[in-house]
Amino acid sequence: MIKYTAMQNKFSAVSLCALLAIMLIVAPQQGLAQKKKDKKKGRPPAVVELATVIERNISASINLTGAVQALTESVVAAEVNGRVIKFSKKEGDEVKRNETVALLDRTSYRIILRGAKGQLVKAEIALERARLAAKRAKELFEQKIASEEVEQNAELDVKMAEAEIMLRKADLEQAEYNLARCEVRAPYNGFVARKLTDVGNWVNDGDGLFEIIDIHRIEVVVEAPERYLREFSMGREAQVTLDAYPGKTFKGKIAAVSPKADLKSRTFRVKVGMDNPNSAIKAGMLARVTVTTSEQKDVVLIPRDAIVWRARRAMVFTVNEGKAKSAIVTIGRQQGAFVEASGAIKRGMKLIVTGNEILRDGSPVNVVGEKSYK
Template sequence: MKKLINTVSLLLLLAVVMTGCGKEAPKVEEKLVPVETTKISTGDLSHSLNTTGEIIAGADVNVMPKVSGRVQNVVVKVGDKVHKGQVLFQLEGNDAQNALAQAEAGLDLAQANLERAQQGLKDAQINFDRSKELYDSQAISKSQFEQAESGLVSAQTNLKVSEAQVKQAQASLNTTQDNYNNATVVSPINGVVAAINVDPGAMVSPQVSTVTVVQMDTTKVKVNVSENVVDSIKAGTKVPVTVNAINKTVTGTVLSVAPKADPATRAFAVEVQLPNEKGDIKPGMVARLNLSTGTSTGVLVLPIDAVLERDGQYTVFIVEDGKAKEVSVKVGTTSGELTEISSGLKEGQTVIVTGNRLVSEGQKVKVVKELGGASK
């Protein structure tokens, strides 16, 4: 009985094995990675230089008195808006006023002497003319005539001296008047008072800055650029400028480009003027600039996301026969969302833009969308 049971079990096992060998093993479907692609094409790529710089006032003037003196009063405070010619502070003017009165009197005296000399010349001319007639008619002696002639010459000389004295007195008065006027110190520009370094009663001189006035209607930002891009930056060029402190972007204008490099930095200074009608852009803030430095025409371009970088080497994945193929490339200028491919690819090749970080060499892919084309 036991032998029979063993025989039946063996037959059943053989039947199961034979049944299994008659069927094919199930196939495992290969997974396709979904990707988005684009065809590499030629285009124009703008070159730009992203840099930062510190904002400075459109004009920054340290006001110093033209004469020495003691401050009588200060009529402005920090933050005041002032216009050109507006009084900032006043020096004591007693000495200047006395000197002015003396100079005016000196001019009056010189003018009186001039009038007397003019009259003296007239009298001498009349006397000379009369003496000449008498001498010609032999009514007076030669010595009398020569005396009249000498008097005319002397009168002419006196007139010249008097005229010179008037000019001298007028120049002295002008200088004294300037000194008197300079006791009133005014703003040389329209702007805002940024600093006051003087108090009433203090002594000041032309060598010491007393008040600082800055022009805020326009501001400037100064940046340094290298020699390989300076020739492409031109005065008058429009420049986007972002001031992060106030979250504001304005359009600036290149005001000047230095004709020579700074000996210390070997860089060229570029000044960009910024409009500031509201006055919210303050000197000292940091600005970010995007300077245009030219255009490359007819170059191969790709979206930045299509290019992978590993240890300084750049690659892209192209699609060939439904599979991903890794290709080494060299990149050039980058502008916005596009980058230049200088070697490694040909126009018209299909490049993976999205999903390129999920594929490997030879892996099958499924193009779900071709950028710029219809979805697949």
């Protein structure tokens, strides 16, 4: 019984060894067969999208950033001393030329005016008396009752009285002028940009009351580097864009170029004039000025996404019978989502713009759609 069991164990060990040997022989053959099968099947096609090569007219330009300023801007000051009793306009209000904006207390100036009128009447009476006295002195001189000296003095008194009339008239005009200056008026059509004092404050002659600006026509001020100065000739057209109005472009013209550079920045101040009929553009807004320096027509443009770099060369891929085909291109300036390009490409060609990073010549591709660019 014991002998039988030993023989049985020996047989089992031999069987196990034989099975392992068979597996070692068969497994590599199966793996090799699978590899051959996979190789025969090939890599799955790359999923790609296409875009069209276009032609556009493009231009070279200079772009500078600046700020909007009013063509006319003034601080309106008091011309007489007095207390502010009223502001008829608030900040932001539109005003017309000669419209009253602020009012000073006129009480003392009215009193002075009445006094000036009284002094003039008094001087007129004195003149009339002097004329009568001169007439009487002349008659007495002709009758040889009065001396020539008396007659001459009487005539001088008339001239003195006439001079006094002139002085009193000047005082009256000054009093009328000062009274009128208590009404502070707008010097031109515009907007009240800022109040510089408040009702109840005392102001002296020359103190600022409010700031007024005219933005019906405006200027955009930029600082141009000297290398660009020759491009900023008087009257040349410029395009202006504003962050406040995205997507809109305004037209202007070069209105002024400073003849002197800033010694620190070596830039020249350039002003671009433009109309602002609705006063929609406000002083102080950020603005960007573009001046076109040259223009090219029918330039071939390809999407930036179509370009892949291989060995420091720009390359694009087209699709030919379901497979990728490469072409070397020379690229130029960027134009938004596009790039200027030359080489074996032309308008209307379809280029691969997605999934092109891993492509090689002859790689199978699966086109799933077309991508559009603006």
